[in-house]
Amino acid sequence: MTPPMRAGVYWAPEVSDPLHVLGSAWLGRDAETGALVEQPPVPGIAEITGDPRGYGLHATLKPPFRLARPWDELCREVQALAAATRVFALPPLSVQNLKGFLALRETAPCPPLYALADSCVEALDGFRQPPTEAELERRRRAKLSERHEANLARWGYPYVFEDFQFHVTLTQRLDDAAREAVLPPLLAHFGAVPAMPRLVRELCVFTQAGPGAPFLIAERFPLKGA
Structure with missing residues (x-):
């Protein structure tokens, strides 16, 4: 494939997982195929889900970065990382408020998940171009702590x-009134599916072709650790 402008390494539900179907419908786009999906009839849902729709249904492990090394080398390294990682159970997920965003989050600690995220950040760092000054400034608007800096x-x-913080973002940042309004239809849409038992069996590489382009799932690498 043509080398992407940016790549990120994420967790995403398997295509066979009902969470993939429901999450894609909620956001209005399937990150696996790139197809637009009809959203549920919730007032203002297109605007509420605008930013997460562009990123696709996912939880970030290695945040998006511009490539400093060839795309095929990145894929080989992610594949090797996946091959060395055991399949593990993801705790039940639930809809939670994360700093004003509604997101799916784990309901119990998950050390293998945190270890996988740590491995992705560290092992793949050599593929990352440094952020630009504009990107650094945008991050610093969040009033970072000394450790965050x-x-x-x-x-x-x-x-x-x-x-x-593991999270599958489902909305923009919302004020209290907007969160209270959208939470009942959001919970009704997902039902019991987030809490279903599921295994983490893949590492997903998402790519963005250019500025403002939607992220797509380019590769799914199975976990094969013994």
Whole structure:
């Protein structure tokens, strides 16, 4: 494929998982195929899901970066990382408020998940071009702590390692009234599916072709660790 402008390494539900279908419908786009999907009849849903629709249904492990090395080398390294990682159970997910965003988050600690995120950040860092000054400034608008600032300088992203927060973003940042309004139809749409038992069996590489382009799942690499 043509080398992407940016790549990220994410967790995403398997295509056979009902969460993939429901999440794609909620966001209005299937990151696996790139197809637009009809959203549920919720007032204002197109605007509420605008930003997460562009990124696709996912949880970030290695945040998006511009490539410093060839695309095929990145794929080989992610494949090797996946091959060395055991399949593990993901705790039940639930809809939670994360700093104003509604997102699916784990309901119990998951050390294998955190270890995988740490491995992705560290093992793949040599493929990352440093962030631009504009990107750094955008991150710093969040009033970073000293540790977050150190993470940003070293790893290009503030929220890594002990500051990692697994989340599958479902909305823009909303005020209290908007969250209260959208939460009932969101919960009704997903039902019991987020809490279903599921295994993490893949690492997904998402790519973005150019500025403002939607992210797509370019590769799914199976976990094969013994």
